[in-house]
Each structure stands twice: as structure tokens, then as C-alpha cells.
């Protein structure tokens with residue numbers, strides 16, 4: 001389950017921000033996760049709770065926004081939305097797609113005090 005190491009990465013970022021900005025408690029964490037990032041959102045919530053236990057983010061609520069997958073179809077020469085890597089173009093059925101968005105995870109913002 002790679003969500004555990006992703007969650008640890010998020011916690012590292014939070015702790016780095018806390019050291020730089022001097023906050024002691026995190027109340028909310030907003031993440032954006034691309035549909036093509038291969039991240040299971042339920043597993044991510046579980047892992048986040050596990051790794052933040054006993055840290056400054058122990059009571060933080062985790063808000064996750066799913067970002068739709070985007071790809072460029074080389075057959076129709078336009079951008080399309082896909083929900084899974086390896087899906088064909090919804091317009092022409094071609095598999096010659098290049099993923100252009102929704103393939104990563106980003107820490108968007110923190111609510112702190």
C-alpha cells in the first residue's frame with residue numbers, strides 16, 4: 001500500500017511548514033488527488049490518520065478533492081477526460097493517448113493555528 005508512504009510525505013511537508021511558519025497545530029489539510037495518480041482515497045484517509053496520530057496534525061480533518069484525469073488524443077487531436085490510465089479515447093476509441101493532467105497528488109492548503 002503506497003498510500004502509507006504518500007501520507008508520510010504529506011506529514012513531512014506539514015512539519016516542514018510548521019517549522020518555517022511557526023504554527024503548532026493543524027486543523028485542516030486539503031489535498032488534490034488526480035484520478036490517474038493511482039491513489040486509493042479511502043486508503044489515503046486511513047494512512048493519513050495512522051501517520052498523523054500523536055503529531056501536530058492528529059486532529060486535522062483531511063479534505064480530498066479528486067482531480068479528473070486528462071489526456072490528449074493523438075488520433076482526434078484534442079483533449080479528452082479519462083478516469084483510468086490505459087482507457088481508450090471516449091470519442092474515437094484510440095489508445096494513443098498521452099496523459100496531460102490528473103496524474104499526481106498535491107498539498108493545496110493547510111488550516112493552522
Ligand SMILES: [Zn+2]
Nearest residue numbers: 073076089092
Ligand atoms: Zn480520440
